Amino acid sequence: MNLVAEEKNGVLLITFRENRLDAASAIQFKDRMRELTQTAPDRVVLDMSLVSFLDSSGLGAIVAVLKKIKQGTSMELADLTPTVQKVFHLTRMDTIFKIHPNTEVALNQNHVL
Amino acid sequence: MKNGETLPPEMQKNELRITFLSDPLSVRRALEKVLRKLGGLGTTPEARRKVELALAEVLNNIVEHAYPITHEGKIDLRITLENQQVKCVVSDDGLPLPNSTLPVGHLQVLSNDICELPEGGFGWFLIGELSDNLQYNRAGGKNILSFHIGLEKT
Numbered sequence: 001m002n003l004v005a006e007e008k009n010g011v012l013l014i015t016f017r018e019n020r021l022d023a024a025s026a027i028q029f030k031d032r033m034r035e036l037t038q039t040a041p042d043r044v045v046l047d048m049s050l051v052s053f054l055d056s057s058g059l060g061a062i063v064a065v066l067k068k069i070k071q072g073t074s075m076e077l078a079d080l081t082p083t084v085q086k087v088f089h090l091t092r093m094d095t096i097f098k099i100h101p102n103t104e105v106a107l108n109q110n111h112v113l
Numbered sequence: 114m115k116n117g118e119t120l121p122p123e124m125q126k127n128e129l130r131i132t133f134l135s136d137p138l139s140v141r142r143a144l145e146k147v148l149r150k151l152g153g154l155g156t157t158p159e160a161r162r163k164v165e166l167a168l169a170e171v172l173n174n175i176v177e178h179a180y181p182i183t184h185e186g187k188i189d190l191r192i193t194l195e196n197q198q199v200k201c202v203v204s205d206d207g208l209p210l211p212n213s214t215l216p217v218g219h220l221q222v223l224s225n226d227i228c229e230l231p232e233g234g235f236g237w238f239l240i241g242e243l244s245d246n247l248q249y250n251r252a253g254g255k256n257i258l259s260f261h262i263g264l265e266k267t
Contacts, residue, residue, distance in 0.1 A: 015167070020141065022136040022141060023140065023148065024138050024141050055169040055170060057233075060232040060235070061232075063231070063232050067227055067228055082159075083162045083165070087239070090238075091221070092220065095223065096227075096230065
């Protein structure tokens with residue numbers, strides 16, 4: 001599971017460096033994300049720019065991470081590719097997550113709850 | 114076309130038949146083959162996205178529910194491109210769908226309370242939103258599920 005985390009501007013930026021978040025990778029993703037976000041600052045931004053495919057298992061894993069993240073931390077997404085956008089839009093999960101057009105915008109934004 | 118009849122060559126070109134084991138990595142590889150095939154047939158990226166997502170949901174459902182104990186069940190997949198539609202037929206020898214009936218997927222109402230958000234149950238809803246003419250038959254110990262996805266841009 002290639003997830004890379006770095007802290008920038010007080011934001012924990014996590015980049016998912018694989019092109020599929022699907023039934024084959026959902027559990028590993030969840031576990032690794034939980035480890036990475038245990039001591040997270042106020043904002044976690046997940047860079048999804050390399051993820052060309054997401055299915056409902058992958059979506060469920062992202063929701064599970066949101067539900068388990070420590071209180072007071074906002075979990076946000078950046079740079080969704082068309083298939084990922086489609087899944088978030090059809091399920092209306094795009095109304096739950098803060099979604100940024102790209103990581104630059106996400107990192108330059110002040111914390112808005 | 115009757116069973117067993119040989120397809121004319123131009124139809125074979127527009128068709129992909131694959132058989133694979135019911136485990137998540139085999140599903141992933143099968144989807145990659147489908148996408149490669151459709152890419153070579155001049156389909157739009159949007160049509161390919163819909164096919165990939167709808168098929169993934171159907172196949173994940175088989176892996177999880179038709180063959181719940183082992184990952185040694187077989188899945189047969191046939192994709193045909195004709196009349197501006199991608200036709201998908203998926204069959205397996207696993208457990209039938211509950212009541213041998215196609216489930217109706219609903220858009221889930223999302224709670225304002227994050228703890229109440231659903232982590233699953235999106236599959237049949239997505240399949241229904243993405244596809245047309247979704248059909249399911251249980252015959253001779255086999256599940257046969259088929260659907261179409263139009264090639265026009267939406």
